[in-house]
Amino acid sequence: MIALIGMALIGAGTLFFIAGTVGLLRFPDLYCQLHALTKADGLGLALIGLGAALLSGSVGDIARIALICAFAALSGATCGHLIARHARRAGQEDADA
Amino acid sequence: MKSFQALDDGLAVAGQHRKPAPLVRMPRQRLRRLTFPAVILAVIWGVLADWRLESWLFGGPAVLLALWLLTLLPPARRWTMAPLAALRFAGWFAVQAVRGAVDVSLRAVSPRMPLNPGFRSWRTTLPEGTPRIMLANAVSLLPGTLSAEIEGQRLVIHLLDCHTDLAAEIGRLEARIAAVFNLPAGKETAA
Amino acid sequence: MPDPLLVFDLILAAAVVGLALGALLVRDAFAGVLLFVVFGLLSALAWVRLAAPDVALAEAAIGTGLTGALLLKTLHHLRGDLAAWQSPPVAAASVPSALRWTNAALAILIVAGLGWAILGSPLRTTGLELLVADALPHSGVENPVTAVLLNFRAYDTLMEVVVLLAAVIVVWQIERGLDRRPAPDLGPVWQGFARLTLPAAAIVGVYLLWAGADAPGGAFQGGAILAATGLLVLLGGLYRPDPAHRPVARLLFVLGTVAFAGIALLVAAGSRVSFEYPQDQAKALILLIEGLLTISIAVTLMALFHGREPAAQHREIRHER
Structure with missing residues (x-):
């Protein structure tokens, strides 16, 4: 039963990765694409991590997976912000020139 | 409620109502500032290495190296953190992050692709440092919002739909x- | 219905080949680098499917992460310099056709040789696996990959470290100078990120080194993670290379090689051959070598990324136009 839930979570996670990729390809500009990457991929990884944690069941593995997910979420949000910030500044320089 | 002291890196340390530390610190104070990160980093090592005793032969130097990296960064202010409010925030935020991901995924796969993107400015009442950084990062994971710039009190937010009620979403x-850091909500707080 | 894993493997193999072709054929160098990075990530996945997690880790950390960073840095460097040059048109037709045909013939020979080697090798043998498993108790470590790399075939690993050392020596010969630009302003969000991530990344890097004794990991993987941490420190302007730091840097570059070679020769002082560690000290010696190697690998990779000897430039080598 737990294995089944774990696999379902991993499956749901990959769906979010697919949706994030579709957003990356379809969205019109960089900022909208960043929305897709930071949010959808972040949840996708969290779900896959949760599923893997359920499948593994060992305390050490769960702690390691939790660490990975926390840092991935943090770096996702930070990278999204930094890329948007850089793009805005570069765009403003172009507009000033 | 028992209050906790937190470093600017969002880690909490036990203690009661300590005075805010001055910007220029004496070496001893600096050492004391590193005690709490040292404990957290040691716990991370322990978890990774399954608490095996002989692993500290490498874990000790690893923690020292990590602390040295921390000292390269400019010193930051300490914050008081309310553990219960932090837990409540974590739960609420998890739900919001799921909402955000579902929202953007539906927009991406919907044939009409409902987007009405644009930038908006938000004047934050949160003080400089961890609370503001936490706000910027949390905004990026909330539905339809992405922080694109933070300059002083001004936060520039990119919206997937510019008609979003910013005051309601970001205000909340x-x-x-503010509750996590025991700050008076909604009021201007001097940094 | 075919085995889904087989379908996955076939798609993966096709994607790896496709990405390699793309990286070679694409005109834009930046796109080429990005394709190479994705190629490396999928190669790492392929190594996982081949049940070689050690190689996968090394591929992901060094082959993809750090090599990608080095390539991007090189590209940036080239474009910065070439912009002043007014880039001459690089004509593809300038390669003589005799050279092309020779290249093609050589490439075909190599492919044919590889194919012959694969087809001629006996099917489904255990290879050296059994030999390694037999000797593993004498190696001092429980991870067969580490046993091979640091004990059974240690001279091979020593040569790899020497290659890295030679690379940094050459880079320091070619380019020197000081970066006088102000540290980039990356904003408070980066500061908060660095405060949490840099220390944790250092812990993870050392953990990979430690784990190498009985699980996938080791000096190269750990060194690569530490070097990546160092890259963040360099990029964020938290540490600026200084001419006064050169002696320490040089010491750290050679530390691993010297310790590795020194221990190999020292154990030969008894009635042993070089690299034949005494069995009861094997684990301690291997961990010592790996620890020092990790430091050297991390510092060397950082220096390669920085790409120049931090010294005042006496001569203007840049070509004026």
């Missing part, structure tokens, strides 16, 4: 972050 988030 700010109030919750």
Whole structure:
């Protein structure tokens, strides 16, 4: 039963990765694409991590997976912000020139 | 409620109502500032290495190296953190992050692709440092919002739909972050 | 219905080949680098499917992460310099056709040789696996990959470290100078990120080194993670290379090689051959070598990324136009 839930979570996670990729390809500009990457991929990884944690069941593995997910979420949000910030500044320089 | 002291890196340390530390620190104070990160980093090592005793032969130097990296960064202010409010925030935020991901995924796969993107400015009432950084990062994971710039009190937010009620969404988030750091909500707080 | 894993493997193999072709054929160098990075990530996945997690880790950390960073840095460097040059048109037709045909013939020979080697090798043998498993108790470590790399075939690993050392020596010969630009302003969000991530990344890097004794990991993987941490420190302007730090840097570059070679020769002082560690000290010696190697690998990779000897430039080598 737990294995089944774990696999379902991993499956749901990959769906979010697919949706994030579709957003990356379809969205019109960089900022909208960043929305897709930071949010959808972040949840996708969290779900896959949760599923893997359920499948593994060992305390050490769960702690390691939790660490990975926390840092991935943090770096996702930070990278999204930094890329948007850089793009805005570069765009403003172009507009000033 | 028992209050906790937190470093600017969002880690909490036990203690009661300590005075805010001055910007220029004496070496001893600096050492004391590193005690709490040292404990957290040691716990991370322990978890990774399954608490095996002989692993500290490498874990000790690893923690020292990590602390040295921390000292390269400019010193930051300490914050008081309310553990219960932090837990409540974590739960609320998890739900919001799921909402955000579902929202953007539906927009991406919907044939009409409902987007009405644009930038908006938000004047935050949260003080400089961890609360503001937490706000910027949380905004990026909330539905339809992405922080694109933070300059002083001004936060530039990119919206997937510019008709989003920013005051409701971000205002609520700010109030919750303020609660985590025991700050008076909604009021101007001097940094 | 075919085995889904087989379908996955076939798609993966096709994607790896496709990405390699793309990286070679694409005109834009930046796109080429990005394709190479994705190629490396999928190669790492392929190594996982081949049940070689050690190689996968090394591929992901060094082959993809750090090599990608080095390539991007090189590209940036080239474009910065070439912009002043007014880039001459690089004509593809300038390669003589005799050279092309020779290249093609050589490439075909190599492919044919590889194919012959694969087809001629006996099917489904255990290879050296059994030999390694037999000797593993004498190696001092429980991870067969580490046993091979640091004990059974240690001279091979020593040569790899020497290659890295030679690379940094050459880079320091070619380019020197000081970066006088102000540290980039990356904003408070980066500061908060660095405060949490840099220390944790250092812990993870050392953990990979430690784990190498009985699980996938080791000096190269750990060194690569530490070097990546160092890259963040360099990029964020938290540490600026200084001419006064050169002696320490040089010491750290050679530390691993010297310790590795020194221990190999020292154990030969008894009635042993070089690299034949005494069995009861094997684990301690291997961990010592790996620890020092990790430091050297991390510092060397950082220096390669920085790409120049931090010294005042006496001569203007840049070509004026």
